[in-house]
Amino acid sequence: MVICLLVLTNYFANAQFTSVMVAVDGLTCSACSYATQKSLFELDFVADVQMDLNTHIATVTFKTDKKISIDKIAQKVIDAGFSVGSLNAVFNFKEVTVSNDYCLTYEGDVYRFISTKEKTLSGSSSIKFIGEKFMRKKDFKKWKGQMSGTCSSKDSINSTSKIYFVTPA
Amino acid sequence: MKLIYLIFILSFIFIQASAQELFPNTEPASNCPKGVLTIRQINEFFTEYTPSHDTSRTRSMNGLMIMYGVSSKLMLTLTATASNHHGSVLYESDKFIKEKDGIIDTHGVAYGNDYPYRFNGFDLKAKYKFINNDGERRHFRMAAYGEVSTCRVPHDEAEPDLMDDNAGIAGGLIATQLIKRLAISATLGCIIPYYYRQNWYQDLGEMKLYYGNAVNYSLSFGYLLFPAKYKNYKQVNVNIYLEFLGEDYQAVKIYLSNIQNANSPIYLDPGSLALQAGRYLEARPGIQFIFNSNTRIDLSLATTIPDGYGGYLLGHSYTRMYPAYFINFQHYFFLK
Numbered sequence: 001m002v003i004c005l006l007v008l009t010n011y012f013a014n015a016q017f018t019s020v021m022v023a024v025d026g027l028t029c030s031a032c033s034y035a036t037q038k039s040l041f042e043l044d045f046v047a048d049v050q051m052d053l054n055t056h057i058a059t060v061t062f063k064t065d066k067k068i069s070i071d072k073i074a075q076k077v078i079d080a081g082f083s084v085g086s087l088n089a090v091f092n093f094k095e096v097t098v099s100n101d102y103c104l105t106y107e108g109d110v111y112r113f114i115s116t117k118e119k120t121l122s123g124s125s126s127i128k129f130i131g132e133k134f135m136r137k138k139d140f141k142k143w144k145g146q147m148s149g150t151c152s153s154k155d156s157i158n159s160t161s162k163i164y165f166v167t168p169a
Numbered sequence: 170m171k172l173i174y175l176i177f178i179l180s181f182i183f184i185q186a187s188a189q190e191l192f193p194n195t196e197p198a199s200n201c202p203k204g205v206l207t208i209r210q211i212n213e214f215f216t217e218y219t220p221s222h223d224t225s226r227t228r229s230m231n232g233l234m235i236m237y238g239v240s241s242k243l244m245l246t247l248t249a250t251a252s253n254h255h256g257s258v259l260y261e262s263d264k265f266i267k268e269k270d271g272i273i274d275t276h277g278v279a280y281g282n283d284y285p286y287r288f289n290g291f292d293l294k295a296k297y298k299f300i301n302n303d304g305e306r307r308h309f310r311m312a313a314y315g316e317v318s319t320c321r322v323p324h325d326e327a328e329p330d331l332m333d334d335n336a337g338i339a340g341g342l343i344a345t346q347l348i349k350r351l352a353i354s355a356t357l358g359c360i361i362p363y364y365y366r367q368n369w370y371q372d373l374g375e376m377k378l379y380y381g382n383a384v385n386y387s388l389s390f391g392y393l394l395f396p397a398k399y400k401n402y403k404q405v406n407v408n409i410y411l412e413f414l415g416e417d418y419q420a421v422k423i424y425l426s427n428i429q430n431a432n433s434p435i436y437l438d439p440g441s442l443a444l445q446a447g448r449y450l451e452a453r454p455g456i457q458f459i460f461n462s463n464t465r466i467d468l469s470l471a472t473t474i475p476d477g478y479g480g481y482l483l484g485h486s487y488t489r490m491y492p493a494y495f496i497n498f499q500h501y502f503f504l505k
Contacts, residue, residue, distance in 0.1 A: 031191070038503045081241050
């Protein structure tokens with residue numbers, strides 16, 4: 001039933017995850033890349049992980065019947081002993097107009113756009129995740145001050161929602 | 170000074186060329202990934218030549234090391250070792266202690282004894298990574314470690330070695346810098362060995378042997394030689410290493426319960442070099458092959474640094490003969 005609901009919600013959603021690209025920092029050996037890839041595979045919502053052994057960018061694709069957690073992806077990289085240099089997700093948008101403080105609700109999680117000029121996203125678009133776990137320390141310093149304020153639309157947000165800060169990549 | 174130049178030149182060569190931190194003889198500040206179990210089988214052997222008897226024998230130490238990543242910051246390592254380095258007790262015939270005309274002192278340690286192959290004990294190590302600065306194809310990490318060993322064997326040298334010879338505790342700091350294909354790592358630690366006791370002969374009563382406390386240090390360089398560019402996980406990785414390891418240790422103190430001045434250690438004969446305080450730095454070049462990104466073989470050897478006059482520039486260890494050879498086999502098991 002839950003699976004059914006998830007599938008249905010995703011089907012009717014105005015945006016849908018297709019993949020996540022994680023730049024893994026601190027990697028230089030193939031055994032380390034292998035460990036990180038294996039670690040990401042442990043997540044039940046992950047369908048596939050492709051690791052570029054030279055750029056150390058992991059492309060993670062998802063199962064359609066499971067709830068996706070971007071937080072867990074970052075945590076797996078950290079648990080493997082490395083750090084996330086950057087994390088970008090590819091969403092399939094259906095004519096969504098985003099602007100500063102626009103909040104997109106997807107699978108119960110909230111994706112709040114910051115530092116965003118008003119524009120309409122359609123088709124495959126990449127969004128960048130902002131947060132201590134999702135980027136290099138020096139990059140995070142630049143964003144830290146912007147992670148305040150509230151969503152411009154609050155209707156679909158409940159107290160259990162996980163809030164992610166994002167910006168069009 | 171010569172060594173500092175040598176290290177400087179070697180680091181310069183490495184940096185010029187453009188890694189690795191999976192050092193055969195030391196631990197980097199990085200840990201095993203969380204939930205990953207690593208098993209390493211370690212082997213050390215050297216030939217002990219005894220000029221007085223013109224005989225030689227192979228001394229070997231073998232061990233099994235189990236490493237587990239408890240979290241991304243904490244790693245535990247349990248090692249069990251066995252060797253033919255020691256007897257079950259120190260024998261009178263080893264001439265470890267001599268008594269002549271009522272004067273008791275030590276005797277130069279007799280090399281050349283055959284000992285059976287025996288289990289030494291366990292060594293448990295915890296390593297906690299407290300600095301983790303990652304960048305694109307680079308990182309700087311620092312870790313602290315603590316170690317406890319049960320290897321309480323009749324070790325007849327001052328230099329402590331928790332993995333093979335001494336029960337005791339140890340702790341220290343590790344800093345590792347990795348830049349693309351090159352890794353440089355340094356360790357600074359201290360070893361506090363536990364004493365060894367047994368009953369001695371000639372009615373001298375109980376003998377207690379307090380080994381020297383030691384400061385241990387190492388500087389390691391690792392370089393990823395092959396592949397130049399990664400294609401897949403099946404590619405064989407070849408890493409080359411040059412490590413410098415050493416210790417600065419205090420002299421042994423030996424107490425005999427039944428002699429007149431039982432509270433003072435007995436006199437160490439100046440000729441008992443292995444029982445005296447000492448320090449050394451040895452070089453350990455090595456090569457490593459990694460297969461399928463999860464199985465590795467390390468080949469390395471320990472050698473002294475010659476002074477150009479037939480001696481040693483920075484001393485040598487009395488616990489092994491040179492060259493000593495090391496072979497490690499390691500496999501990663503992804504448990505989840």
